[in-house]
Amino acid sequence: MIEYVENKDIIARRIARIFKTGDVVNLGIGLPTYVANFIPDDVTVILQSENGMMGLGPAPKKGEEDKDLTNAGAVPATVLPGGCFFDSATSFAIIRGGHVDYTVLGVLEVDQDGNLANYKIPGKMVPGMGGAMDLVAGSRIVIAATTHFEKSGASKLKRHCTLPLTAANEVNLIVTDLGYFEVMGGKYYLLEWFKPYTPEWIKEHTDGDVVVMSNCQCSDIE
Amino acid sequence: MIEYVENKDIIARRIARIFKTGDVVNLGIGLPTYVANFIPDDVTVILQSENGMMGLGPAPKKGEEDKDLTNAGAVPATVLPGGCFFDSATSFAIIRGGHVDYTVLGVLEVDQDGNLANYKIPGKMVPGMGGAMDLVAGSRIVIAATTHFEKSGASKLKRHCTLPLTAANEVNLIVTDLGYFEVMGGKYYLLEWFKPYTPEWIKEHTDGDVVVMSNCQCSDIE
């Protein structure tokens, strides 16, 4: 009998392994930001922050904050050597122009057609899309980072999104706390699963068509 | 008996008086460039050069040329204190965006509808439009600088241009070696004439409808 326990940590750790040296990566606010902590030491990615920088570094030490340097969540930030700053039109020229290799975003709903909803629950929560629509439409590869289930227990991976979309048909990869999926041709392809779950259990608990890839394996991340 | 003598000098000197302090001005290659020599000492205009600078200064002294600093005609240039450099997209954002107050251009033909032809004689001379089309379409006020007559003796101010247009309905002012005209509502309005010509003589020798303004006067430039 498998029992689900929410695990955001494993999502961030698995996503951090996707990148290779030289990749330009934009990490959304929340869980995606947390991915930065797990990028292997021998992989050098360049973090883009849509408020206008390349080479986003770790948080500054207490007392060393610079009022003119924050990440896209208004949290004090640092810049790594070799980084640079630019205005918002340039920042989104970089994003829209396909120069960001990976964007990692949180999810309200995602579906098997690669549709993503993450900016609005009508009548309830309307924070605005910020840079998310451009990031999802423009980045080379879009990674959705999300716990597999809502608080209610419903699958956040849907057959069809019901909330207003952030972008249509743009999500390429999904990492949940059950496994790692590729979205293609209207289906979820399971590439890797996490213990203690099983591909069968994941298929049963996902609202959509999950295909288990022939080379699908259990992740070594625990 | 009035006899025409070509006088490029008087054109440049008259145009130089049009500007007031703070105006942003782009001077085309050739005669327009020459205007810079006659701007009064108590008027500070800012010269824009479409190859990417604001604050174009006088030619450098011999031996002080900088290979990285030229005007739009590839002639060595200098930058005045307070000037700055930018890329070509920014340069034309400034031009197209209406941030250049005056552009001064040479002419093959200009007509009373404000059409300008200055970039092409089909089958004969096709240098290309360079930045002229953007300058004429984008600048707040377009000044055509031209001798009144072609070598053949024909008026360069036409009723209708016959050469391919650089821009339609964009010319506001024309200074020739006969006088100073405003173009409006399909007519030439004579604002000032140069000695030894007379308004009547100018009307007779212009291919188009010349209206002599009631406050039209003889220029004190000789």
Next chain:
Amino acid sequence: MVIKPVIGADAAAALVKKGMVVHVGGFLGCGSPDAVIAALAKAGTGSLTLVCNDTAILDAKNARVTGVAPLVANKQFERVIVSHIGTNGETQRQMNSGETVVDLVPQGTLAERVRAAGAGIGGFLTPTGVGTEVEEGKQVLTIGNKVFLLELPLGGDIALIKAKRADKAGNLQYAKTARNFNPLMATACAIVVAEVEEIVEVGEIDPDEVHTPSIFVDYLVMAQGGKA
């Protein structure tokens, strides 16, 4: 070079008239003209339309108020055109109650619309928003086999921006991520007021390192604690 007037924050705020479209720089308050905003809050000028990345942070619990948030709290805007209101619950409340019209625009589209206004571009095609609510009411064009939305320029009557340093002619340099929308807004509005922390002599800024050319700037305002 032409020297630009240095005026007080109150005089700058007085340039903002009832009903104007006001662009304000800053990203959640980072790189906002705080002195001018405070003066405008004091002046209380209303019926304004705001163009800004966001409505900044209004967090009563942690006593954190940034950027344009005081103007929102004051209800000085009848319309706000922004990409994000998630850190200012008061904006959302005013939207739900119908007190303020909120136009949410994708951030990259917003930046490009402001740039287009300054650059004389009549519109541009973006893939952002295709297949979403953002598409509503817009012209959709297919170029080759890609679908785009036609987005229109967004200029304003006055820009209130923030730079790190100006020379007396009005050339500007921004610092780090405090740059954001400021240089774009400087090109897109009839009047441009730049709040700065330092004013240096003409010629002290390297002409290769000017971020906003002086011709765009009409007035300088010294930020609190700044030096001339």
Next chain:
Amino acid sequence: MVIKPVIGADAAAALVKKGMVVHVGGFLGCGSPDAVIAALAKAGTGSLTLVCNDTAILDAKNARVTGVAPLVANKQFERVIVSHIGTNGETQRQMNSGETVVDLVPQGTLAERVRAAGAGIGGFLTPTGVGTEVEEGKQVLTIGNKVFLLELPLGGDIALIKAKRADKAGNLQYAKTARNFNPLMATACAIVVAEVEEIVEVGEIDPDEVHTPSIFVDYLVMAQGGKA
């Protein structure tokens, strides 16, 4: 930071393959990658399409040859897309004889088309060229009461650009009017080769003063007489 390879001019020229669309920076030769151009002339690679502001200066009488002019003289281009050919009579001769196709594009439109290619903009509306031959074959849109042409992005296979200084990661700074089209082309091509006069350590360029972010640059080439 990721360090970029520094290669010789010949190796850079070898990246240009027959039939490619090649963007070359420079304005009448000011800010052109002269070492790479010389190597490409030596390699003789043909059937290329050139995107450049102009075909530079070919003035046999005064023995003045700048920018891409040697490649034009070599007939390495089957098509050139430029704003100006008036200082290179050979381009005009090749055009008249039908040896080379010449597309003349208004300079601001050319710059914006290159930017659009790099910025993921599917097209833009410009007033430039309305009512002229430039209008031919283009979509004309009226927005409000203004008429615009729809112009499309213009990307390339490889950009050969010139900067003053690079750091080892490939961040670039340009000098004065040698900047021109170089930063735009860096964003618009699949491969970007930057010829520079100086290469400094990562961290030596102020991040507020980077003109082209390192992510756009694939290879560095040292200009003749440059220092590492």
